[in-house]
Amino acid sequence: MKLSKEVARLLTESLCDQVTEIYAPASPIPANLPALPGLPDQGRGYESLPELWSLVVAGSSRLASPLMMGHMDTAPHPIAALSDAVVSALNNNLLFRELSPIASQIEEELVTLFIERLGLGEDWAGTFASGGSLANLTALFAACGGFAKPGGRERVRVYVTDSIHASVKKSAAVLGMTPSQVIIVASDETGRMHPDALDECLSDNRNCQNIVVGVLGSTIHGAVDPLDELGAIASKHGAWFHVDAIYGGALVFSSRNRQFLKGIDRADSVVLGPQKWMYVPRLSALVLIKGRDLFDRSLGVDLPYSATGEAHRGKWGLQGSRRADAVTLWLTLQAVGLNGIAEMGDNGIALTREFYDLLQADDTFQPTHAPDLNLQCFKPRRGLGDEAMSKIHRALTEAGGPWVSLSRWRGELLFRSVLLSPDIGAGDLQALLKSLAPLVAQVH
Numbered sequence: 001m002k003l004s005k006e007v008a009r010l011l012t013e014s015l016c017d018q019v020t021e022i023y024a025p026a027s028p029i030p031a032n033l034p035a036l037p038g039l040p041d042q043g044r045g046y047e048s049l050p051e052l053w054s055l056v057v058a059g060s061s062r063l064a065s066p067l068m069m070g071h072m073d074t075a076p077h078p079i080a081a082l083s084d085a086v087v088s089a090l091n092n093n094l095l096f097r098e099l100s101p102i103a104s105q106i107e108e109e110l111v112t113l114f115i116e117r118l119g120l121g122e123d124w125a126g127t128f129a130s131g132g133s134l135a136n137l138t139a140l141f142a143a144c145g146g147f148a149k150p151g152g153r154e155r156v157r158v159y160v161t162d163s164i165h166a167s168v169k170k171s172a173a174v175l176g177m178t179p180s181q182v183i184i185v186a187s188d189e190t191g192r193m194h195p196d197a198l199d200e201c202l203s204d205n206r207n208c209q210n211i212v213v214g215v216l217g218s219t220i221h222g223a224v225d226p227l228d229e230l231g232a233i234a235s236k237h238g239a240w241f242h243v244d245a246i247y248g249g250a251l252v253f254s255s256r257n258r259q260f261l262k263g264i265d266r267a268d269s270v271v272l273g274p275q276k277w278m279y280v281p282r283l284s285a286l287v288l289i290k291g292r293d294l295f296d297r298s299l300g301v302d303l304p305y306s307a308t309g310e311a312h313r314g315k316w317g318l319q320g321s322r323r324a325d326a327v328t329l330w331l332t333l334q335a336v337g338l339n340g341i342a343e344m345g346d347n348g349i350a351l352t353r354e355f356y357d358l359l360q361a362d363d364t365f366q367p368t369h370a371p372d373l374n375l376q377c378f379k380p381r382r383g384l385g386d387e388a389m390s391k392i393h394r395a396l397t398e399a400g401g402p403w404v405s406l407s408r409w410r411g412e413l414l415f416r417s418v419l420l421s422p423d424i425g426a427g428d429l430q431a432l433l434k435s436l437a438p439l440v441a442q443v444h
């Protein structure tokens with residue numbers, strides 16, 4: 001384990017080279033994977049690291065590249081990546097305060113910051129969780145009654161649309177529900193729930209324990225549900241209103257796009273995912289619950305193995321040990337600033353609207369929806385089947401230039417762009433269409 005200053009200096013220099021390379025424009029997906037050396041019985045030592053790091057970089061997807069426009073997967077801001085190395089080395093554990101003194105305090109401050117900025121009210125409480133899926137599971141567990149009400153889930157109904165992220169359905173299954181307890185409510189062309197349809201569904205299930213899930217930034221379209229209306233209807237029927245803001249919750253610091261948060265204050269639980277649009281590394285998410293008592297009752301457990309009387313952050317939630325993701329986020333917010341995060345989000349949304357206009361005027365492609373956030377799906381004007389779309393997409397990947405994902409929505413394959421990297425410009429979008437157009441022309 002001993003690391004001399006001399007070796008540390010040499011490694012730091014090599015690390016700087018790697019970081020610079022990671023943030024340079026590059027093909028989003030490696031064409032070939034380098035051969036992996038076998039694992040040695042005797043370790044190869046610190047000196048072997050620069051070469052091994054290069055090998056890993058060569059075989060990795062390059063999320064920081066402005067050519068990468070395909071997924072809700074962020075390259076962390078360099079400030080976040082470098083800060084995360086310090087967080088990793090410290091490896092403090094949010095389970096107990098003695099294992100994370102300042103991290104526990106930072107997590108508490110960030111939970112309070114998000115509650116305040118979302119306008120949720122003083123009685124809310126929350127915790128970080130490792131990733132969006134776990135955050136949704138934790139919130140839905142609380143909505144069902146949590147540790148205070150084990151079992152008895154037959155009466156629970158969860159209302160979603162067909163655009164819901166798989167984690168919500170997985171959560172329902174983990175919580176012991178059958179697929180028929182997850183009710184798909186009618187929605188518009190991007191999966192935004194129709195309030196009237198929800199009203200009708202809830203009227204039909206008066207005797208159930210109802211949980212409505214609204215989404216602020218859906219996975220395929222970045223669509224934002226009419227949260228205000230859904231929240232009002234949920235409240236009228238005495239249903240729990242959960243908001244999955246794993247993606248769009250990043251707009252919490254924006255003033256230009258604050259309208260998308262309208263109605264979030266009607267929620268009973270909210271999940272946020274800084275790991276996506278707040279430019280910090282995985283797995284950074286939060287679960288926020290209305291009512292401190294409820295938070296305690298539904299998500300609190302005893303931790304007898306550290307009975308110091310301190311308010312341990314590990315008391316709440318489904319996890320035991322937890323990484324100090326709050327610290328990486330806090331360091332990033334300190335260095336980039338709340339306005340800096342807001343600006344990256346706002347610029348991404350503005351660029352996506354430009355892309356929508358570009359697609360509308362394009363001869364070969366058409367947008368399939370008007371964007372809410374920074375996601376834009378599109379398809380060739382010429383109707384093409386699955387095989388042709390897959391072929392075009394494979395050729396796009398092999399070309400190593402601008403890259404979008406291929407997503408299935410209501411049976412149809414679409415190209416899906418997510419304009420996350422702050423380095424993406426209008427020129428990259430034009431280059432994308434320019435490289436896709438001949439591929440479309442070539443397929444029959």
Ligand SMILES: Cc1ncc(COP(=O)(O)O)c(C=O)c1O
Pocket residue numbers: 072131132133134136165167215217218219244246247273
């Ligand atoms: C809307 C939404 N909710 C939840 C999740 C799950 O997050 P994770 O991938 O961190 O588990 C995602 C992931 O893309 C998402 O888009």
